[in-house]
Amino acid sequence: MVRVLAKVVALFCACSGSLLFAMGEAPSRRVHIVSPGFFSWNIEPSLSHFAPAVDTGLAEVRRKYPHFNWTSEFLLRDTMRNCSNLRDNIQYELAKWYYTRSYSADDALTVIIAPGCSEARPLSQLAAGWDILLITSVDYTENMADRSEFPTYVTTSPLTPVNAVIFCALFTEMNWTRLYLLHDTGSSPYYGLQASFLPLRIPTNCRVQLTRQQFHSGVKNVSQQLQPILRDFNSKSRVMLYLGNAIGLRDILIEAVKMNMTSGEHVFLTVTTDDSADWLFSWQTMSSDDELIRGAYRAVMLIKLTDTAAISTPSWRGLISQWRTLAEDKYNNTKLQYHLAPQILMAGHIAFELMAEAVHAASQDGWSHPPPSGKLLAEQLLNHTFDLAIGKVHVLGRGQMAVRHVTTCFDLLKGSFMTCFVSNNDALTERFLWDRDANGTWFGGQSFPPDEPQCGFNGQRNTPECASKSSLRDRWLFGVGTAFGVWIVGLAGAFTLRRNMRSSPEWILKADLLVFPNVLVRRQRSCMRHFACLAFAFSNSIAAQ
Template sequence: MMHLLFYGLTLSLHLLPLFLCVKFDNPNQMHIHAITILIGDMTPFSYYAVGPTLDVAFKRLQHDYPTTFANMSRTIIHEPGALSCADGAALVPALSDKIYEAVQRYPNSFTVMFSPGCSLEIVALGDFAREWDIPLFASSSSDGALSDKQRYPTVMSFTSSDEVATFVSFQLFLGRYRWRTITLLCDAPSQFQALSTFYMVACRNIKRFLDGSTTTKFLTNKLEFDSVKTLDYATLLSRVQDQSRVQVICAHPRIVRDIMVTAKRLNMTNGDYIFFTFQTTRVPGMTEILWQFLDDNDEAAFDGFQSLISFQNPNPKWELISDILEEAKNNSLDRYNRSVSRNEQLNDLAISGYESVLAFAQVFLELRADINTLTGTSFARRFYNRSFNPCFRNFFINENGMRMNDAVYQRLNVDSGVLEDTWLYDFASSVLREVSPKLAHTWKSKDGPPPDVPQCGYRNDLCATSNTQTLIISGVLVAVAVIICIGLTTALYWKFSNKMSNKSPWWQLHYTDLQPLSNPGPAWIMVRQRLPEAELSVCTNRRLHHGQSVTIEPFYGKCLSVHQILEQATFRNVLYATRFLQHENVNRFVGIATSSSPAYSYMVFDYGARDTLRLLIQNEPIHMDHTLKSSMIWEIVHVLP
């Protein structure tokens, strides 16, 4: 197979560009050679699906411009058998001889190639077109690789499923709602044949486009699955629940419905998640996005579709091309011996082929006077950066030869039960605008569109952590506040109590409560002071106060009344300080007692086993040497604060 490819390429180098640079005396009579290449039997790219519509396009071209296109020949190369895009691409090298023979058939003609092949086929055919310098009009391929004009200088993409402008609009849409974290659910639906390539390529290009964004940083996750083998989508959706709130489904409409039914059962359609699906325009084998299948899942599907946004490029205005569709249908029956259903008639890839022929005719008519000076590459460049305006749909070819289209976003109208246009991206102005403000502002959640990242995290674990931390901090603050309040209250109470105690006669004792000991024993000592003899009989040192042994000491020469003590603040403070003085060498102060006859005041202390310091000093048998005095001084100092 490969030796045929190199053989064709080798021969082509000798014929560059003989068939494009020949002088013609009459440009109106120039011979045009249109080669149409149809590979495989894949609906909707097949010979039978697109061929009849291309026939109608060339027939009308010659009818509308009889002078310019009267001398035009067509060569149709059909290679049957391939049922997938990959199989069709594998057949391209084997067709190199046939294609090269067709090119040689009219060496002095202006030769162009048309092909409705899928992306993989056009990528291979584009290399031949470059080597032979022949314009190639691809009506079904939108692969971004074709925008590489170093490798594909003569290739122009006319497919109505434009991924470039559509993905630009998708980025604008995500930016409008500040969505940055995206999960792509990519199906490889082998049961849908040619459509499987569309979804795989679209999913790959969406990720590449978002990852390559220079204006916004997106985090994209990609999960691939095969709907042929996947019977339950719960496992798939359970994985994405912890990844993102925005899910993009690249799958057949039937699979999209199954996924949305499962999402409803997993409670993912309550407004916390938003689902997108990117779809191609209308082609055979592709149904509309429908929730109603008249089965047991209709109710769940209806609820799930309220969280779904479908986006795609606009279909042509079918009502304006009904005559083209009918003529192609009749041509299919007459020439191809094949009847066409209504669903097969609505093939936008066939209409894209029709549009590519119209665009070729428009540019050729503009350049026909100078066509003999143009190469295939320079002719292709005349399509760049210009608009084409058929009555049924406008489109634009950008600076890389890629078709650019508007994009429409649809949502379910719960009243009508159908998906309706809600937002429209206008490529010419690069503006995404609301078509239906009511639907655009209708969200399942009362809080509006879901946030990019949930406030509590995808697993609701961030709020738990935050609440715990908040509770701990709050608890600590409350505890500290309570402790401070208790401390302040205690301090204020203590201060107030002290103040009140200091001013109250807490120290007042009744002299009658001081009972003399019945058997004082050796501790009974008379106070030898200069007191009246009558007083000496009562001024014994030791007493009982409420059953407790106490010691009394007289105020020398004074009998103090309660009023006199309360008026002396300094003395009162000394008494209060003495009240709380606690030490083993200091007898605790109990209070002051006043006798009426004779009138005398006494200070009352707890009785100490070692008696008092004064009595110790006055005890004459004890010798007060230097060591004893020093020890007594240190003990006194130790008591002081």
């Protein structure tokens, strides 16, 4: 009887398993995500600013696709403790992990999801060789549109297309070709990376003449540092791209006001990766120069390098509190002394959701051995729009997430930055473009200044209009110079006449001959000490002659 019952139970289990597989509820398939990197709260592309998004991303994909077994691990090594170490050692350390991992390739699907500090290229080379899906959320490979070289690579970075392309598109829209790049070495490491990479990644068709300079904010001699820099800027361009924190921009503007460079002829471009950064760039700091900065901010254009479309969704706003709690309680960001980078957290969370969509799409007909290839998974994402829990996301054919940035200009009356340009991706060419916002103004007008004065930096451009202005200026200077010369000659003559009059014996009188009947005797000696009395006596003497 026991044997018969055992056979019945075994048959029931086998039938149930077959039925579940036919209904799409196959035995759980494992998807393992590995994230190489390092923890450091003062470096934004580190795992510290990425890990909270791993938790929320995993929670979401487990909720949406519970029939998959989603697992994750951080790959940490002593040889990968900063960006440069990570770039130099990622291939060795990841390969060592890959070939000694505790599971078989037939048992689990491996996916690489990492923020990326500066190691995207060597990381993408490994992923392509192993045919593994790779998603980075911060760093990227500039030519990843070449799908033959990067067939398994996708990025959710809010900084894509590369920043150089973003700036180039704005310069093209404004017809600016001369750019003065000023880096504040006292600001966050992000700006240092941008200052290093930007000159190397500007497209050749941008035709930008780049001048690079740097200073250190927050020190006593910052004024002495900036004065020669601003003079050099004034002699080479009218458009400055400042890479640094808000305090450095304030130092620049204070000196620029002294040199009359905030009246609308000069443009100070600055960059932030935080959509809520308006408070960082506020002119109100309870300082004596607040009103001065408020007026000077009219010469500032603030470029927000973050996906303003995605982060405006209510679901994203709801994740912020979760990320903050995780950062404090799980990842040791005590008292949040380091500002969270929401755009990096958002990109990390999106990477997990997109990965799950790719796995689901590639496994709808069942998951046979081996698991889906990295190339197949990447192809499930390209040129598709996804309605994720965090909002709608579109992945371009080149493997980059379509993002929307804004450039803001300062409204003096409102005392805040207002949108003046909005970015978009051309549907056919996927080119990054900037569109002028109808409400955007520059010093109350619609025209933005050129990158070079009409008559050149020295005012000597050889055109009829500039020649006329130069002639008028020369005549004005000649007139002013002549008048000044006449004034100097007249002044010299007056002093000479006065000296001669003092030494001339013709008008020197004896004191006892001077009679002042209406003046008290005690004041006669005092009066003699004054030039006015002498002049009065001299005039009477002349009249008597």
